[in-house]
Amino acid sequence: MARIEADDLRKVFRRPDKGPGLAGSLRHLVERRYTEKAAVDGISLRVDAGEAVAYVGPNGAGKSTTIKLLTGILVPTSGEVRVNGIVPHRHRIENARGVGVVFGQRTSLWWDLPVRDSFELLRDMHGLGAAEYRENLDRLVEMLQIGDLLDSTARRLSLGQRMRCDLAAALLHAPPIVYLDEPTIGLDIEVKDRLRTFLRQVVAGGTTLVLTTHDLGDIEDVCSRLVIIDQGRIVHDGGLRQVIETYARERVMHADLASRPVSLSGVAARLPGATVTEERDGLGVAVAFDPLAHTAAAVLSALQQEAEVVDLRIEEPAIEDVVRRMYAGQLDAAPGERTGT
């Protein structure tokens, strides 16, 4: 069953088009000109129960805008959206009962109140029973290790502490869908690891998760599906593995050699299409190859015919490479490879 259904969703913002300086500002008062920009430009998406989706793209790609359309904060310019079977911007309050949201740069805690009071306020807003609240809170306190933070006011918390409390606040009513917008931004490695472990547990419990992030570790650790968005459009939607197969097929074999010299051109001649480079002052060779063109065994045998191989390791592409290439605009260069929904 699809928890989230978005169909050709568009959101166009109108921005005042001011010239530079005071003159530009004054002219804008008389003659108003605007530029229209589609932050989200025809997005279609289905997310099923229990899926964990990473929603990735460069700054300004439309990630946060999509989340705000899915949570009913923004009203779409056109297109359809249903979450838990509800149109979020039309039934904002009903929608809010069935989702949990964390915006990494904002807090849902009451700044001047102890964290516990914020939680109790959310309990009353969601109409949770005493037993249900107790049980959810105990579980979250244990998983996120926030027991000793409950009596501090939110303004006294560090970023990492606040983020853990915010996650608890978003999950207190056990929503079937959770949206996290950059939940690990600005956190140190230890806290990140703890949050990722927590998120894996949440997903394992059957919660649908949509996660926007710049942090590739978040994706590899938590999500099984990757949606890449650029300039308001989905440029890829598929399994994490499949993305790597499609966009980062290249593997690199690093071999340590017993002696030099080795004929690089000799190796290259045996492996058409592969790139051979010298490493470690001639005591090593790196061969970058496409596994569909050459098997690892073929690469190794080509190397062994030119030199004695002492040790070797194969480097697999990481999601980093995919996204880095995408940010650099290289994915657009090969439109034929795009996969849509």
Next chain:
Amino acid sequence: MTALAAGVAPAVGLRRATRAYRAMSRAAFRSLVAYQTSFLFGLLATTLAAVAMLYLWRSVLAAGTVRGFDWPAMRAYLLVAFVAGSLVSSYVDYRMAGRIQQGDVAMDLVRPVDYQKSRFAEALGFGVYELGTGLVVAAAAAALFGGVPAPARGGVVPFAVSAVLVMPLRFGIVYVSALVVFWTRNYVGVQSARIALVTLFSGGLVPLAFFPGWLQGLAAALPFAGMASTPALLYVGGLSGAAAWRAVAVQAAWTAGLWWLGRAMWRGASRQLTVHGG
């Protein structure tokens, strides 16, 4: 799974809503403790202004009655206006405008509560505190200046109705003016304009009876009179009989009108809402 509201009986929905808004009122009241210092400074400023005004009017009225006000009646008028004016001070709109400007309003929108009712619930929570301190200051000032006469006979019922309306009416004006931030992106100008209008037309500074006739007519029809002048005049007997009920009716009509204006503006604002800062 969470029960969605569509499948919830009205009585259950109402009970749940009451619980949510009561919790918000309590939270607002408690969070004032964090601002107590700044609140007390604000209170000090308004108290000094009220005391200065009492001295000023005492010397003005030393020669006798002016425009129907003798000194004891003016005292009562000013103190009732002072208490009314201490309600819905700047917490509600400051917070609201700040959250809209910073984009934190996004967090308010993912809560399962009505935005306007939530702000009203918070205003009520602050109001308990504001009313309490306002009454204490007014009572101290009354003792200092020789007491305040009891409310005018026959005017008690319209006064009571008017006093109850002060809070939601003031909320309406503050709420509507804070929503303007969605369009202006800046609150300083809007707030100054509102404070200027309220100061002049609520009769809190100078009773509306001192205005020229045409301006009095205008002021009586505007929403601001109900924020201070109407309850204060009812208390001292400056309005009685049909005129009293007419003033209360104007006050009630504006209270309801501003509530619905706020709802309409919210609908418009949320449609063209752009949330700032990512």
